[in-house]
Amino acid sequence: MKSPIYQIFGSENSLDVDLVFFVEEMPETILEKLIISKELSASIKSFFPEKEINANLAVCKNDHLVEVYKGTTDELNNALFYTYHFHEQKFENQITKLLVRDIDLKFLRCTRMILSFVSKTEYRVLVKKALKGNLDEKIQALETIDLNTITSFGKGNAKEDILKSIAFQLGQTIALSEGKELYTKNQIAASFPDLRKYLSREENVDLNDLQKWLSIFVELLKIRMLSMNNTSGHKYEDENDFNYAN
Structure with missing residues (x-):
């Protein structure tokens, strides 16, 4: 090969x-x-x-x-x-042109990912229905979820790994809505200090801060939804003309 x-x-x-x-x-x-x-x-x-x-x-x-x-x-x-x-790279950077971010798409994907993360928990029935439904149903499901009540994320899913993924997605999406592109755990932790413990996979952590940012995300999503042209999980290349970022 x-x-x-x-x-x-x-x-x-x-x-x-x-x-x-x-x-x-x-x-x-x-x-x-x-x-x-x-x-x-x-x-x-x-x-x-x-x-x-x-x-x-x-x-x-x-x-x-x-x-x-x-x-x-x-x-x-x-x-x-x-x-x-x-990172130590073997090849030159293949990317020299930045793309304009599709913020609506990021919110939609973040929504689906968070619901998927909790699809094997006590909320499985609610979440599976929401994943098949429209954005309103997904928002209602997110509003219902209380992370503090979850005892397990399912067999084979380490709790710390799932919490880290949720924190990463929330921080990255909320930052993007503020015009900031964050792509590492350290960058997100610097902008959202109370997410650091989840990003670092600390054990036995209080989930109140993560729940707070989940609620903030939902409120931002509800506002953003009002001006979305497409509320489904569209593909970037189907919706954009590859506009280059400055």
């Missing part, structure tokens, strides 16, 4: 290795994407013997991403650019 071009991104102190493999064309099916990402990960596993590789696939043209396997094109594009120098 030809040595793949890849780029590490994200938090400089991540426990895993988050990276993107650049492919000429995106595979058509989810199964094909999964198989290729696993094959490419295996081909470089010897470089990261003690870490788990979280691989993504992306198509890059004209120095910016035009399609991705997981996540959104604008977020991954800018994350690759901004966090390049936080």
Whole structure:
């Protein structure tokens, strides 16, 4: 197999290795994407013997991403650019053009991700119905959830890992609504100090601060929803003309 071009991104102190493999064309099916990402990960596993590789696939043209396997094109594009120098890289930065962020899409994805994180808890019936429903139903579900009442996030899901993911998404989304792009745990913790304990995976933490930011997120979402042109989980490349950020 030809040595793949890849780029590490994200938090400089991540426990895993988050990276993107650049492919000429995106595979058509989810199964094909999964198989290729696993094959490419295996081909470089010897470089990261003690870490788990979280691989993504992306198509890059004209120095910016035009399609991705997981996540959104604008977020991954800018994350690759901004966090390049936080890691020891084998290849030059493939991204030289920033994309204008789709803030509505970030709010919608954050909503779905948080609901998915609690889909195996005491709220599973409510959440599964909301995930199939419209944005109003998702908001109602978020308003109902009290993180302090959750005893387990499901078999195989470490509580600290889920809380870290929720804190990351909340901080990143709220910051973006304020015009700030944050792509690492340290950046989010600096802007939201009371999220640091969750981002650091501290054990036996009080969840009041996380619940507070969840409530703030919901209120921002309710306001933002009023001016959204699309309240479904659209794809960035289908809604935008790849406007470049300054």
